Amino acid sequence: MKQKKNAMKLRAGLVALVAVLALSACGEKQQAAAPAESEVEKEVIVWKLAQTWGTGFPIFGDAVINMADMVKAMSDGELEIRIDSANKHKAALGILDMVKAGQYEMGHSASYYWKGKDVNTMFFSTMPFGMIAPEQYAWFYYGGGMELMQKVYDKHGVYSFPGGNTGNQMGGWFRKEINTLEDLDGLKMRVPGFAGEVLSKLGVVVTNIAPGELDTALERGTIDALEWVGPSLDLNMGFQKIAPYYYTGWHEPATELQFMVNKAAFDALPEHLQNILTIAMQYAAYDMYARSYHESAVNWASIEKEYPEVKIRTFSPEIIAAMKRVNQELLEESAASDPTFKEILESQNAYMKIARKWTEISDYAYLKDNLE
16 A cells, blocks of 8 residues: 555645645744744754766756755755765665665666666666657556556665656667677677667677766777767767767667655655655656756757767668567566566556557657658
């Protein structure tokens, strides 16, 4: 029952926010009527949040700051969240462990980073050839996704919440053009999530590297190629100086980041602070989605002029077909041996079948007839 209750809090976030504001207004009236009470010091709860991103990291890091600022403002300073970047805690890919252990009350990262600990966490970032962002958000909030996510994270002692979406990501930066499947064989590439499993089957030497180390790894030749996000963040990283071939995406159509909260810490909060935190996370996540889309659009509009060295490419039909085939084989193989994997996969597939028909008749039909 607790899983469902916490999932439902996200859906009822706006109601919670209205209630919080109403209570705040009542509190102000009471304070004016009884000034003696205002002299009583309010207990301040201070939490720490560990994020995968470095200090000052745009968009992703901004979402965390926005969330923390909202929590402090809406709680009138009763709950304060202090942010530690990867520069400080030195464990960019260790956020889950630190939140689970209670070293930090909160974390911000990406769920598919934990596939080595729990393969089922991958579903809650994105999956190759899966749902696009609006479809996936609908699945999370109204199609059972939140409940399934919490089922997976219960064993880790953590509540997991959507933490911001990048939208459809680009397929990566490559030193050389990829024309055939043979060009993938032996290629050293940074790629996380289930896409890494797919590419590994096609001969790619797959690794995962923390965001702050990507440019160095590419420059030193530790990797031959990498995927990061898209024009919203990639161009400023300078990958194009070493790997100018920039491929369109297939592997991450709706990459959702993640807020994690230690269960014991969250459950110990008063209900009004739980509501404030929940709505702040939800708002910050969607705001990040809009910001990421904006930055990608702006940067893409100027890519030819400002970054003439970038060569836009799309993987050949042969390569895409092979990726789809291997992806399906791996999904079926994992589902056959893991009941939870099968349950989540069937839920996503069933929801995408419904949602995709609407996407096709709405967004796709409109764009098809109106692209210049």
